[in-house]
Amino acid sequence: MGQHESASVSDEQIVFQPEAPAAAADTSLSWTILVVDDDPQVHTVTLLALSKLTVHGRKLRFLHAYSAQEAYSCMQQEPEVAVVLLDVVMEQEDAGLHFVRRIRDDLQNHAVRIILRTGQPGYAPELKAIQDFDINDYKTKAELTRTRLITSVTTAVRSYDQIRSVLQQQRGMEEIVHASSRLLSHHSMQPFAEEVLRQISTVLHQQIHGLICFSADDSPAENPVVLTGSGRFTDSSRQPLDTLDPDPAAAYVRSTIRDQKSRFEDTRIGIHLEEQGHRFTIFLGLTDKLETNQRKLLDVLLTNVSVGFRNIGLFQRLEQHAYYDELTGLLSANKITAQIDSHLSQADRGMLVIAIDVDNFSEINDALGYEYGDQLLCTIAERLQTHFIGSFSVARLAGDTFCIFGPEQDLQPQLVFSVLDEPFDLYDTTSTIPFTLGIVRIDDFTGRGTDAVNRAILAMKQAKRSARSRFLYFTRTMQEAIQHRVNISRSLKPALLKNEFQLHYQPQISALDNSIAGVEALIRWRRPSGELVSPQEFIPTAESTGLINEIGRWVVREAVHKAREWSETFQRGIRVGINVSMKQFYSTSFLPFMSHILRESSVDPGLIELEITESLVMQDTERVIASMVNLKELGVRIAIDDFGTGFSSLNYLLRMPLDRLKIDRSFISNLETNVRSKSLTQFLIQLGRQLNLEVIAEGIETVGQLQITKELGCQEFQGFLYSTPLPEDDLHQLFRNWPEVLASKSSKWNYSENS
Numbered sequence: 001m002g003q004h005e006s007a008s009v010s011d012e013q014i015v016f017q018p019e020a021p022a023a024a025a026d027t028s029l030s031w032t033i034l035v036v037d038d039d040p041q042v043h044t045v046t047l048l049a050l051s052k053l054t055v056h057g058r059k060l061r062f063l064h065a066y067s068a069q070e071a072y073s074c075m076q077q078e079p080e081v082a083v084v085l086l087d088v089v090m091e092q093e094d095a096g097l098h099f100v101r102r103i104r105d106d107l108q109n110h111a112v113r114i115i116l117r118t119g120q121p122g123y124a125p126e127l128k129a130i131q132d133f134d135i136n137d138y139k140t141k142a143e144l145t146r147t148r149l150i151t152s153v154t155t156a157v158r159s160y161d162q163i164r165s166v167l168q169q170q171r172g173m174e175e176i177v178h179a180s181s182r183l184l185s186h187h188s189m190q191p192f193a194e195e196v197l198r199q200i201s202t203v204l205h206q207q208i209h210g211l212i213c214f215s216a217d218d219s220p221a222e223n224p225v226v227l228t229g230s231g232r233f234t235d236s237s238r239q240p241l242d243t244l245d246p247d248p249a250a251a252y253v254r255s256t257i258r259d260q261k262s263r264f265e266d267t268r269i270g271i272h273l274e275e276q277g278h279r280f281t282i283f284l285g286l287t288d289k290l291e292t293n294q295r296k297l298l299d300v301l302l303t304n305v306s307v308g309f310r311n312i313g314l315f316q317r318l319e320q321h322a323y324y325d326e327l328t329g330l331l332s333a334n335k336i337t338a339q340i341d342s343h344l345s346q347a348d349r350g351m352l353v354i355a356i357d358v359d360n361f362s363e364i365n366d367a368l369g370y371e372y373g374d375q376l377l378c379t380i381a382e383r384l385q386t387h388f389i390g391s392f393s394v395a396r397l398a399g400d401t402f403c404i405f406g407p408e409q410d411l412q413p414q415l416v417f418s419v420l421d422e423p424f425d426l427y428d429t430t431s432t433i434p435f436t437l438g439i440v441r442i443d444d445f446t447g448r449g450t451d452a453v454n455r456a457i458l459a460m461k462q463a464k465r466s467a468r469s470r471f472l473y474f475t476r477t478m479q480e481a482i483q484h485r486v487n488i489s490r491s492l493k494p495a496l497l498k499n500e501f502q503l504h505y506q507p508q509i510s511a512l513d514n515s516i517a518g519v520e521a522l523i524r525w526r527r528p529s530g531e532l533v534s535p536q537e538f539i540p541t542a543e544s545t546g547l548i549n550e551i552g553r554w555v556v557r558e559a560v561h562k563a564r565e566w567s568e569t570f571q572r573g574i575r576v577g578i579n580v581s582m583k584q585f586y587s588t589s590f591l592p593f594m595s596h597i598l599r600e601s602s603v604d605p606g607l608i609e610l611e612i613t614e615s616l617v618m619q620d621t622e623r624v625i626a627s628m629v630n631l632k633e634l635g636v637r638i639a640i641d642d643f644g645t646g647f648s649s650l651n652y653l654l655r656m657p658l659d660r661l662k663i664d665r666s667f668i669s670n671l672e673t674n675v676r677s678k679s680l681t682q683f684l685i686q687l688g689r690q691l692n693l694e695v696i697a698e699g700i701e702t703v704g705q706l707q708i709t710k711e712l713g714c715q716e717f718q719g720f721l722y723s724t725p726l727p728e729d730d731l732h733q734l735f736r737n738w739p740e741v742l743a744s745k746s747s748k749w750n751y752s753e754n755s
Helices: 040-048 066-076 094-104 127-132 148-184 189-204 230-235 249-258 292-323 333-345 361-368 371-389 413-419 451-467 476-496 537-546 546-569 582-586 590-601 615-617 622-630 652-654 675-690 704-710 728-749
Strands: 030-036 058-065 081-087 113-120 137-140 207-217 225-229 268-275 278-286 351-358 395-396 401-407 424-426 427-431 435-441 471-473 501-510 516-526 576-578 608-613 638-644 660-663 694-698 716-718
Touching: 030 066, 030 148, 030 424, 030 427, 030 622, 040 058, 040 148, 058 066, 058 576, 066 081, 066 094, 066 278, 081 094, 081 148, 094 113, 113 148, 137 148, 137 401, 148 292, 189 207, 189 225, 189 292, 207 230, 207 249, 225 230, 225 716, 230 395, 230 476, 230 638, 249 268, 249 278, 268 292, 278 292, 278 516, 292 333, 333 395, 333 401, 333 451, 351 361, 351 371, 351 451, 361 371, 371 395, 371 424, 401 451, 427 716, 451 471, 476 537, 501 546, 501 576, 501 728, 516 537, 516 546, 516 716, 516 728, 537 546, 546 576, 546 582, 546 590, 546 608, 546 728, 582 590, 582 615, 582 622, 590 622, 608 615, 608 660, 615 622, 615 638, 622 638, 622 652, 675 694, 704 716
Parallel strands: 030 058, 030 081, 081 113, 113 137, 435 471, 516 576, 576 608, 608 638, 638 660, 660 694, 694 716
Antiparallel strands: 207 225, 207 278, 268 278, 351 401, 351 435, 395 401, 424 427, 501 516, 501 716
């Protein structure tokens, strides 16, 4: 304060004069007011004016500072100051405002309320400073009457109380969030229990003498196990509760368990939690009585603790389910692959992964029942566990497939077979069960545990297919084949989007007049590099990845539109045969798609011939027949491809709405040398004609094959003898020059096409 004035006190105006200060209120039941002014008389008159004031039933307690630096020290020592009555001008003109800045920025105290007073109006702070520093009020000393001072301080104290309460709740909730995060990071009981007591102590801001006890439904409730303790119970972990007797806390825990409900007293709390047959009892010995806000925060935290106990039980059950096989008790695929990963990361050498499969297990299940099958799997698991212990890991991967991981020197295939080839005695039945192994050497392997297991399974399946050995090691050749398939799989979708696929067409020749009666559309994939990928390579991959439907739709759309285009170009209809895959044919969208594409192209449906394999027909005959009937209603033709290889029932052939049979090339290739092939071909041609079906022979490559099939009554021919599959431009040339091309070929065959 720059000017010093003597004054007396009236109800309306503070007049400064010497007065005896009022007695300070009881600290525990008072609001702390810090008076900051360089004039002692201001301190005296302020005490006189406010000495009898109470706010929310609490008196005022006064602290005094005569400079900004002294006030800052006060605030550091007394963080619970409610209101600062602050002179603006003291040792410096802006000392007051500088002190406010330090309160807000350095001390991060945003709760304390600040009332500025000045006897020099010319030094009044700007409005922006008042707003930036959250200053509660600003008055000149001339206008600050006693009533106004009381009103300002009362308002400021009430504001402080509300702000402090909000900030305490905010801090408390932040602590709850942090505590919950820490609690949920634990997945086993002991560290979780220890964390519970730590976080309760943190949230309540006091030392806790705590216990967490555990008991199950089938254990004595009077003597649970102490999971952990804190404070004076720190050394009680993992001991029975009765070791604490006669400490009153032990009796308090027992009464909480007996009553099966939580109890709250001033300095003792007992929490009862029960989750799926497990009882958790928490005892809290408090240093101080809880305030209302602390009790609310404890309630929230205990809710999270209850959830945490439940989650630990769930986590342990999930861990058991994820890492152990329920039927056999062996490790699961997840667990053994994690162990392999661990060895790979440590660069352990000389280890093997062996996949073991029970041959013909599905037949065993069908013949002897699932109960027998399950018991057999358990017996196999028991044998493997008994013989491969110590440094070995044994798992059941899935179904009837097991896995062993261990040192190569002790894990030779012959040793595994010696364990498993002994007869199995189950349900008064003795059986010798065959097994097949697939083996991966970790030394020859790069990748993850799942890759190692998958490669062992792949080698095992390869051994089954080869039928030459009961086991196979995974080799570089297998690896290269896998990588090639992966590359094909990754490239299929981009190839479709970039129009890398194209159709080639192989002519089908009529026996009646040697004209081109139709063509078969055959997909080809030419990469930008010029590499031609065989359909035998990418079609199986397309089927396994599900892209076959998209590729199939592209083929159908392209072929149908070409049929329409050729009808206009060559002034006659040219039949186009289109191969339909099993997944495509069984798709519920195939029939609507065909209907749409036929309408879109305006093609004569009779020029479109859908070719399905005999093996597809035999998988679900009734469903196939129903689909055929629906397709025939669209007007398209239907042919059975590879006829003669699938052992079709004559009854089914009579019911199918077919137009043509395509005799498989496997019969045609041996016609000239094998009497049986000729007899079978003759039978198939006669069968087709008796069923009023057209018959075409595929794979005609020699004049002899052509002559025999023609003599047997075949109506059309397709094969390299006439033409390889051709790109569209070359096919157009063939259409235009067919008489000349045929004459040229016939002259070389030494066989008359008119014979």
